[in-house]
Amino acid sequence: MDWNQVTQGLLSALGIGLLIGAVRERQHGNGRPLQAGVRTHALLALMGTVAMLLGPPAFLVALLAAAALAWTSYRATSADDPGLTGEITMLTTVLLGGLALQQRALAAALGVVVAILLWAKAPLARFSRELISDQEMRDALLLAACALVVLPMLPVTAVDPWAVLVPYKLWQIVVLVMGTGMLGHVGLRAVGARWGLPVAGFLSGFASSTASVAGFGRSSRASPMLVAPSASAALLANLASLLLFAAILGTTSPALLQASAWPLLTAALVLLGFAALGLRHVPDESVPETSTAKAFQLQHALMIAVAIAAVLLLSEGLRRVFGQAGALVGATVAGLAELHAAAASIASLTASGGLELGKARWGVIALLASASLAKSVLAFLSGGARYGGIVSAGLGGMVIGAALVALGTG
Structure with a gap:
C-alpha cells in the first residue's frame, strides 16, 4: 500500500468535506436547523476514504450508514425544510471521500462543482422559475435531443454512391442552425440587440456562417427593428468564417495564404464596416419581449440541410464530369455549400503543384463569390427583402473589394 497516496487521499477528502460543509453552514446562517455542517461533512468525507481503504464491503456499509443518517436528518427537518438537498449532499460527500483515494483530481473537481451548485441555489432557482419561459425550455430540450440523442446515432460514413452525403455531418448542420438561433436568442435576452446579436453572430460564425x-x-422576422442588428450579426458571422477560411489556407498552403493576404484583409475590413453600419442606431426600446418567441424552427433547419445535400451532389457530379482539369470549377461550385472544404481542396491542389499560384489566388476570390451568392439567396429566403439586401450588400462588397485588391496587386 502506498502511504503517500493514502495521505494525499485523506487530505483531499478532508478539503472536500470542509468546503462542502462550509457552504452548507453559510446557507443556513439564518437560524434554521442544520443537521450536517462543516464538521459533519468533513467526517463523512474521511469516513468514505477510510472505508474505501478497508475494501468495497466496508465502503458499502459506510454508505448505508450515511443514508440512515440522512433519512434521520430528513425526518427531523422535513416540517421546516422539505427539500432533499442536504441529505443528498451527505451521501455525495461520502462518495467523494471514497473517490479521493483513487482519483484525487477528479474528486476535488467534483467537490468544487458540488459546492458551486449548493452556493448557487438562489440564482439557479430564479433562472429556472423566472428567467426561462416554457417555450425556451421546450426549445432547449429539443436542441439537446437533436444534439445528444439523434446525432450520435447517425452513420458517420457516406450513404450515397459518390460518398458525399454523410448523415452525421448533415445532421450537424441541422444542430448548428438550431444552436445559432438559440445563441442569438440568448444573447438578445441577455444584453439586448445592440451587443447581444453581434457577439452571438461572431461566435456562431466559427461553427457555420x-x-x-x-x-x-x-x-429578424420577429421585429422590423431587429433587421439591421440581425444582418450585422450575420455579417460578423461571415467575418469569423473568413478568419477560419484564412487559417485553413495557411495550414494547407502557406504560399497561397501569403499571395491572398491583401485581398482577404480587404474582405475582412469591408465586412466589419458593413456590420458596424447596422449597429449605429439600435435604441434599447427597440428590443422586443422575446421570452415567448421560438428560438429556432426545426423545419427551417431541416430545409437548410437538404439544400446543402443537393449542392454537394451537384458539385461532385460536376467534378466527375470535368475531371481533374475541372477541379477549380468543382471547388467553386462546392463553395456554394461548404466554403472551408472547398478552400482545403484548392489549397491542397496548390501545395501539390496541381494548380498554379496565380490561378489559385483567383480561385480563392471565386470561392468567396460563390459562397456569398449562396448566402445572399439564403438571406432573402430566411429574413426577407430588407435583411437579404443588407447581408447581400455586405457580402457583395467583400467580394468586390477583394477582387479589386487582387487586380491591383497583380
Missing part, C-alpha cells in the same frame, strides 16, 4: 445567416434571418 451559413447556419448563422439562416438563423438570424429567421429571428
Whole structure:
C-alpha cells in the first residue's frame, strides 16, 4: 500500500468535506436547523476514504450508514425544510471521500462543482422559475435531443454512391442552425440587440456562417427593428468564417495564404464596416419581449440541410464530369455549400503543384463569390427583402473589394 497516496487521499477528502460543509453552514446562517455542517461533512468525507481503504464491503456499509443518517436528518427537518438537498449532499460527500483515494483530481473537481451548485441555489432557482419561459425550455430540450440523442446515432460514413452525403455531418448542420438561433436568442435576452446579436453572430460564425445567416434571418422576422442588428450579426458571422477560411489556407498552403493576404484583409475590413453600419442606431426600446418567441424552427433547419445535400451532389457530379482539369470549377461550385472544404481542396491542389499560384489566388476570390451568392439567396429566403439586401450588400462588397485588391496587386 502506498502511504503517500493514502495521505494525499485523506487530505483531499478532508478539503472536500470542509468546503462542502462550509457552504452548507453559510446557507443556513439564518437560524434554521442544520443537521450536517462543516464538521459533519468533513467526517463523512474521511469516513468514505477510510472505508474505501478497508475494501468495497466496508465502503458499502459506510454508505448505508450515511443514508440512515440522512433519512434521520430528513425526518427531523422535513416540517421546516422539505427539500432533499442536504441529505443528498451527505451521501455525495461520502462518495467523494471514497473517490479521493483513487482519483484525487477528479474528486476535488467534483467537490468544487458540488459546492458551486449548493452556493448557487438562489440564482439557479430564479433562472429556472423566472428567467426561462416554457417555450425556451421546450426549445432547449429539443436542441439537446437533436444534439445528444439523434446525432450520435447517425452513420458517420457516406450513404450515397459518390460518398458525399454523410448523415452525421448533415445532421450537424441541422444542430448548428438550431444552436445559432438559440445563441442569438440568448444573447438578445441577455444584453439586448445592440451587443447581444453581434457577439452571438461572431461566435456562431466559427461553427457555420451559413447556419448563422439562416438563423438570424429567421429571428429578424420577429421585429422590423431587429433587421439591421440581425444582418450585422450575420455579417460578423461571415467575418469569423473568413478568419477560419484564412487559417485553413495557411495550414494547407502557406504560399497561397501569403499571395491572398491583401485581398482577404480587404474582405475582412469591408465586412466589419458593413456590420458596424447596422449597429449605429439600435435604441434599447427597440428590443422586443422575446421570452415567448421560438428560438429556432426545426423545419427551417431541416430545409437548410437538404439544400446543402443537393449542392454537394451537384458539385461532385460536376467534378466527375470535368475531371481533374475541372477541379477549380468543382471547388467553386462546392463553395456554394461548404466554403472551408472547398478552400482545403484548392489549397491542397496548390501545395501539390496541381494548380498554379496565380490561378489559385483567383480561385480563392471565386470561392468567396460563390459562397456569398449562396448566402445572399439564403438571406432573402430566411429574413426577407430588407435583411437579404443588407447581408447581400455586405457580402457583395467583400467580394468586390477583394477582387479589386487582387487586380491591383497583380
